[in-house]
């Protein structure tokens with residue numbers, strides 16, 4: 001995906017994209033928005049575009065295949081820095097920032113652009129934030145700082161005031177659906193994507209291009225959603241065979257599907273996925289909530305190393321018992 005595609009439909013992102021094209025990028029940009037609205041996708045693409053060596057015009061960047069892009073994606077680009085929490089830690093500590101500053105100093109004579117990408121910047125400790133602030137104030141030439149943040153209030157006001165703030169808002173499902181149809185995506189897919197992209201057109205487009213996503217959706221439809229009474233269990237179990245490595249994704253999709261169905265029910269509208277057999281569409285909310293609980297239990301079991309066959313069968317048993325109570 002290019003920056004242009006990712007910015008589509010969002011005024012603040014489009015404005016930033018135009019400034020990038022005109023060479024008017026501010027040195028520090030802070031993306032603020034709820035989790036899942038697409039700010040991280042855009043921030044990563046922007047960082048990659050700044051380091052893309054392709055001869056193509058800026059409008060087509062990042063190209064994804066030049067040396068700069070490949071090294072950025074592999075996280076081996078010497079001029080791309082990603083201060084982040086250490087493994088098993090939740091906060092970004094001052095050491096990570098000091099390491100970044102050392103690295104910036106080391107490369108300062110090499111020329112060329114450098115990009116510092118700090119995702120979940122609110123995770124920086126106050127000491128780390130102060131350290132970053134100092135660097136922002138010094139403003140090294142040709143160095144870009146790109147930050148993303150879910151919780152604005154956790155960032156020092158002095159950091160916020162040093163950055164161009166780009167607020168990324170989630171889109172309504174209907175607007176995303178229209179935008180997708182306009183791009184030639186078939187209506188049924190556009191509808192499904194609009195429900196599951198969590199308000200991010202960029203994510204919807206990514207999902208559209210990801211064949212493995214559609215295969216996983218189909219597997220969920222043929223397994224968990226096809227369960228209706230004991231007789232249907234063997235076929236459903238068969239669909240889940242050899243899906244162990246895909247288990248997290250299948251559970252994610254099932255959870256998203258059920259949440260979207262519950263949401264649609266609460267609104268009384270028809271913003272729902274067509275993946276569900278008719279009986280599910282009429283299922284009582286309390287029963288769907290119990291299934292949702294079972295999905296969460298299955299996920300916990302997966303983390304606790306319970307085998308995929310055992311946990312998926314357990315989940316299908318629960319679904320089977322719930323479907324029995326539906327008066328449809």
Ligand SMILES: [Zn+2]
Pocket residue numbers: 051052053054062063064065066067068069070
């Ligand atoms: Zn490139």
